Amino acid sequence: MKLIFEGQFTHLAAAFLLLTIVYALSEMPGFREGIFLDVSTLNLAILAVTVTIVHQIYVWLCWRMELHRRLLTRLLGNKAFNVYAVGFVFLIVCRPILIFALGWSNRETLVINVWLGYGICAFLFIPTAYLMFSIKHYFTFRRAFGIDHFDPNASNIAFVRQGIFRWSPNAMYVFGFMGLWIPAFLFQSVTALIVAAFSHVYIWVHYYATEKPDMVRIYG
Numbered sequence: 001m002k003l004i005f006e007g008q009f010t011h012l013a014a015a016f017l018l019l020t021i022v023y024a025l026s027e028m029p030g031f032r033e034g035i036f037l038d039v040s041t042l043n044l045a046i047l048a049v050t051v052t053i054v055h056q057i058y059v060w061l062c063w064r065m066e067l068h069r070r071l072l073t074r075l076l077g078n079k080a081f082n083v084y085a086v087g088f089v090f091l092i093v094c095r096p097i098l099i100f101a102l103g104w105s106n107r108e109t110l111v112i113n114v115w116l117g118y119g120i121c122a123f124l125f126i127p128t129a130y131l132m133f134s135i136k137h138y139f140t141f142r143r144a145f146g147i148d149h150f151d152p153n154a155s156n157i158a159f160v161r162q163g164i165f166r167w168s169p170n171a172m173y174v175f176g177f178m179g180l181w182i183p184a185f186l187f188q189s190v191t192a193l194i195v196a197a198f199s200h201v202y203i204w205v206h207y208y209a210t211e212k213p214d215m216v217r218i219y220g
Contacts (some may be wrong), residue, residue, distance in 0.1 A: 004064040007209035014205040022198050030190045032110030041106045041191055050096040052202060055091035060210045063149045067214060083151045088145050096180060103183030103192035117185040128179035129180055134163025154218050173207050173212050182194040
């Protein structure tokens with residue numbers, strides 16, 4: 001159990017700090033403006049932040065229970081990873097959908113030149129698209145989801161240094177979450193900008209509190 005909760009005090013403290021910052025920023029002008037499909041901007045923001053936290057707790061719990069106890073494999077057999085991946089995909093897909101809905105709901109609350117906003121969107125889209133290409137062709141989505149926590153032979157898998165991974169070994173953290181910033185600049189939304197910033201910083205909390213210790217134990 002000590003290994004399962006390794007780094008999670010840091011995770012909890014960082015999450016509390018980030019939520020406190022988001023709460024403070026919620027008093028900014030324009031943060032609560034707008035509605036989408038009868039859902040207020042404030043509720044969309046709460047939902048987007050909640051799904052982000054649930055996603056990363058889900059990954060931590062599944063990874064650690066499998067890595068240190070083989071619990072999912074003992075319960076589900078060879079289907080363990082696929083069952084876990086369904087939950088992972090559902091949560092990871094919900095995150096950009098919610099931020100796009102949030103951006104539309106809260107549109108025109110961020111003071112920025114519209115063409116500058118479009119230029120930033122294009123700048124953010126390029127590395128995001130290249131990352132998706134690199135994952136599909138070099139890294140694989142199974143590995144991106146965390147197959148190495150389920151595969152006892154994972155320590156023999158070579159690290160990828162092709163595509164975007166030539167530029168950063170942590171490309172998914174550095175570039176992958178750039179896409180979440182796009183709705184903020186596309187719709188000029190102050191609330192989408194704050195939620196995107198929360199999501200991008202919080203994924204690094206996951207890296208240092210969960211993934212990095214796991215990589216040391218898996219790969220040495």
